[in-house]
Amino acid sequence: MSSISAIQRLRTSSKAQYRFSIAVRMVIGVILIIFSVFPILWMISASLNPTGTLATQTLIPRNMGLGNYRELLTSQTFPFWTWFGNSIKVASITSVLSLAITTVAAYAFSRFRFGGRQTMLKAILLINVFPNLLALVATFLMISQFGDVIPALGLGTHTSLILVYLGGAMGVNIWLMKGFLDTIPRDIDESAMVEGASNWQIFTRLIMPLLRPILVVIAILNYIGTYGEFVLARVLLRSNESYTLMVGLQIFAGAQISQRWGVFAAGALMGALPIMIIYLALQDQIVGGLTQGAVKG
Template structure:
């Protein structure tokens, strides 16, 4: 217990006053704060356990998931060596195709979406409000409804321009760009509106046009939303399976999601530990991109759009 400094009562020979204890009892702490910590720990364990299990299975040379129940019982790089050295599985080509599609789609989505969002936010033209409304309405329909239409469209394009039709990475990138522009443009439009229009007016007084304002001023102020859109687009394209499996057919042109699935489903003796090794390697680009863009995301949440 804390003892107060000597006061008049102590000088007169009476016992000093004692300050009441401010420590919270364990029961009260559990009732007010402790249960939140327990819930947080449970959620973290629930989210981390599948990742740890897959990582443990990738180091298990047994070949089945049954032997991976004991986490990290055996540690070996045999699965990674088999994954990268088997000529029947061009994993390196799948990895390169995934990076090409993911990075190109992310860059294109950010650039085209930013151009459209700037036009909707700063310019006034005929059809502006119907265009924004159309972006919202299009996103109400599930994307799976368009798979058959996309396949027929790409097959028709293959007869005229085979380079951008079926079984081509360029065609897959174009499909991803068309499907991602709607919702991403609308998200960027809302963020562009937070940038004061007085900045554009001051730049116009100095003789700057729309292109110079957009590339030298606006893009720097909206960097946080560009980072978020780029990250979401990269994660969505690299993990997509349905559209990629419909468009890509050649083994050397597959992405990681399609290639690993076909390897597991077509082999007579499925080796899930090699699949786990491929999944671990596939997660590295996503983690690296997230860590690289994290500073932009955090700066946008803390500092705002205008600095």
């Protein structure tokens, strides 16, 4: 009887511990959800607040309306749609070009053996260890001098900004793509070569279809990083018409943030929508591509 009672007490204790651990996890989960969601709810509330100032900001405003959105979309002083279009253009072009260059370079590093290969890979990795801000002054001076020779590559142009973005993202993307390529068996290449296929045919017809998960990951990460980048865009762009959305919103906020907080909140929310939609639609492919590229098989 004593042994049976001990077993029952042990089971009861185990159930109590399990329930307690579940309760603790739920409490922590709720706290994290509130911590994550509250800033978004606060911004939504601010964008719907008709008074539109920081002094009158409350979580549930009275007489909610879309006046801040109408003012944002029709303002002549702060051209939201121009900034939004500039961000879409710069992010899209950067993503496409970076994807093309990264794929070809990573394929060469993964499949070919040539002098200086390891040195170049280590150099690419070493360069990306240093923060981009360390090269900010040098980048500014270089682009400024380029503009004296080729105005299309000078300060205030989207072309110069795209070129800088391409250089900054190349290292990480090459290593990420190479890691994924290393998981693809070389037997595929060798079998195709026996059949008389060239390296270009192997790359375009056999390897590229297998790269779809990592291509999606790199394209999305490039797009999100470029779309939301602020520092380089603020330094290199000069005119109100050339600003990207992040720069435009910062200038707007610096000018009248306390008086037009509601309009700023509306702009921030609308600017975040494309990234939110992309991530929610493709989050499974992002996680899957990163996982496959990180594990060598």
